[in-house]
């Protein structure tokens with residue numbers, strides 16, 4: 171039977187991780203996969219996470235199953251973190267998922283069950299795995315203009331023009347903050363215009379928020395999501411704890427639904443539990459438990475927020491330093507957009523050939539579309555990137 175299987179195109183981000191591992195050069199620079207690194211190149215475990223793990227080890231008395239949607243306390247804590255008090259609890263439903271990707275996958279499956287005719291509208295560009303999962307599930311997809319590769323900012327007019335073609339029952343996928351792969355984000359006024367347009371078209375908005383706390387701050391980064399939540403009758407939110415809690419391999423995410431009323435929310439809740447049961451039964455608990463402990467304990471929470479803020483400010487500083495370095499080396503301000511972008515990524519605007527040239531000449535690994543992970547830089551590697559960019563003629 172297995173002879174009937176076909177090879178799949180490699181995921182570009184994971185393929186790059188492999189290439190980087192295989193490169194014997196000691197001074198190679200990894201700006202590929204979206205994993206935070208400190209100035210020494212390590213991905214540390216946050217102190218708050220370690221402290222919670224220690225408490226958990228001491229106090230956990232069973233590893234028995236928790237529940238199909240995970241621990242209700244995790245669901246409540248995450249709804250609060252993302253939505254604050256924007257929406258009445260009776261309109262909410264949610265389920266813990268294996269990472270943010272698990273939430274994205276469950277969201278698309280939910281959409282397919284609710285409206286088999288839905289088309290999913292995705293930003294051009296978007297996280298490659300969005301495209302891959304949508305294609306795998308056989309859901310029709312349309313791209314809307316998002317990033318202007320000349321200005322390296324959001325092409326908002328183009329976006330709105332394209333989204334005007336959305337049909338009732340379609341899904342518009344948006345990045346809650348820290349757009350991946352571009353780093354270019356909507357302003358609150360733009361979020362407001364998007365909310366109005368989506369409401370008018372009768373489409374469903376879906377938000378993927380995987381970097382809350384990495385852009386302008388924990389509350390600020392949830393601003394667009396909360397605005398949509400307050401304005402629209404329905405919303406889907408896929409969220410990840412991988413990055414903001416640094417618990418990547420623990421696979422901790424959540425899918426949240428907002429329904430028009432309590433009765434529909436109850437049915438949505440049942441469907442989320444059903445989907446978990448069909449796909450993997452009980453979601454992983456370890457990471458979710460740590461997150462719950464941290465969010466519900468004042469000391470741990472404040473420790474976590476301090477650490478997260480350090481991470482965020484560190485990335486902002488790297489952005490500013492890189493923009494300044496390029497300003498000096500090119501005697502122009504054409505890379506100032508790097509300091510304006512937010513989150514872990516920026517799309518530099520290099521061609522695939524230039525990306526390859528920088529890999530060959532300077533051992534710099536970035537995704538083929540010239541997405542760089544800003545957190546992969548430090549004081550030593552930042553000038554190397556700037557030099558490579560100039561040498562490659564970016």
Ligand code: LMR
Nearest residue numbers: 183202203204205297350
């Ligand atoms: C990324 O975009 O690099 C991350 O979200 C990791 C991944 O799974 O692709």
